[in-house]
Amino acid sequence: MIQTPYLLFLGDAPDQLAAKVAQGIKDWRPDNAVGQFRMPGCGADLGLTDMTLDAAKAAGAKTLVVGVANRGGVISKEWKKVLVNALEEGFDLASGLHNLLADEPDLAAVAKATGRALHDVRVPEVEYPIANGKRRSGKRMLAVGTDCSVGKMYTALAVDEVMRKRGMKSTFRATGQTGILITGDGVPLDAVVADFMAGSVEYLTPDNDDDHWDIIEGQGSLFHVSYSGVTMALIHGGQPDALILSHEPTRAHMRGLPDYALPSLEALRDTALPLARVANPNCQVVGVSINTQHMSEDEAMSYMEGVEKRLGLPTVDPFRNGADRLVDALAAM
């Protein structure tokens, strides 16, 4: 688990998009973000207070989070200076970069000497068990997508936020690096060894109060041949009581697979629900989440009305409409 709150390191991000991990933290867990650290030439700005390491430390920050993609896949000399200083001043470091912090000999040496932690959230820090399939107490929701990157994480974070605003018991359960950095905890499922995938999801979503919801971050898609095994493990390890179907209507083909068409929402429902019922016979599909970012307001509304009619399920874009209707459906279960 990563110590919060954070100082968000934006480095020399060329633009706002390069800082999207930091943006996610600020949007979804503002209490975790004490301030931002920008280097000369930084093209990103989260609108947080710019802080030196000293100032952030005084403000209570525990971890410097690399909230930016690095250029060329290497941790630059300029970054290193800041990261080493941060360790020396008592910060832990956390990163989701491919280029691991722990693989940098200088960072590893300083971390060891100062007793600070290096969190590479792409790498599992736990030895997960093999799944045992036992029914657990508490309720669980999982978003499943027609494709990868259709808004499953956004949907889960939005549902969690609404639930907590309503005073419901809810925990967002991160299964990818961005989600883990946002919340400080989770399972980097795509990096878990095959035999332990479903077990890692059981570990992530243990027994809980009967009225508590685990809102599990989805990964991949049952219809995406590169990652469908990861999705399958989430469905069986997560034992969801409720599925939400996620879709992006303007996509011409499956992400990265030009020869593969997207399935219909009906096909997704009819494939995912019977599989989910293997682990949880009471599982229901309760709503639909559409990512309409590439549609006009009119197009989006008319598309969602059509889906709602066809599937008979509350259908929203959580970004445009909020997640209230999805939470209504979950609360009614």
Added chain:
Amino acid sequence: MIQTPYLLFLGDAPDQLAAKVAQGIKDWRPDNAVGQFRMPGCGADLGLTDMTLDAAKAAGAKTLVVGVANRGGVISKEWKKVLVNALEEGFDLASGLHNLLADEPDLAAVAKATGRALHDVRVPEVEYPIANGKRRSGKRMLAVGTDCSVGKMYTALAVDEVMRKRGMKSTFRATGQTGILITGDGVPLDAVVADFMAGSVEYLTPDNDDDHWDIIEGQGSLFHVSYSGVTMALIHGGQPDALILSHEPTRAHMRGLPDYALPSLEALRDTALPLARVANPNCQVVGVSINTQHMSEDEAMSYMEGVEKRLGLPTVDPFRNGADRLVDALAAM
């Protein structure tokens, strides 16, 4: 890839069952087994010539294969003496034990000094790609089971054997440690990192002659919540043209999951086939393989007749009946 042929190390196996990996090698690839090496007190006997290391070397053996389960999960001092001698005499070592050869400092040191290879077939030796989903030439068969350990490997080995006897082009593609030791090559799928599972199966079953069959070893089951993700990756990475359904009729519940009932063969067919068609729209279910080891001859025959009638597919126990009717169905495609 493991150098063949082998000297099969049976050690101090308490009984025949403890040597089942060696038995599999002898049964399915007799040409790979030059002889057996037994220690005092060994309770297993494959009926092969007992050989010293010297004699096996002279007979052409390249690798000493640990074909026995070790007691207590440790590689004993007595075993070590033989393994070290084997390295010194120029053998590579291969093993599927949990306790890795490479984790034993003395074995690692001698292997390094002598330039010999230690093959721990539980550990991937290759950096696999992420699956790209591109259609590959050649034909592929995959056995999918209602549960784990219902005879999928046996079925695949039997189909491969019949195909080769008939002069068809066929390659058994191992995806588990026993299969890898039998053939000397394959992917230890349960040990591959999640993101690369389907890619490792693509790597294992590349483009081939149009009339060549890859007979892919199945793993897990779509209905086994601990391992279903592995099965899913096999179905999508393998792009099978043909599925064979495998089942063990006397099992009271899913292996290791007392609260989970086995699905029907119909449920397996109706779940696996649409998923397989995501990657290969021409996929067909062509036959059924029943493991009748716990049934009398009469029970077995009457059960299989019933299945054949219900599903309209050739139904055999490859152990009792041979795999000819399955190969007939595959050859007719």
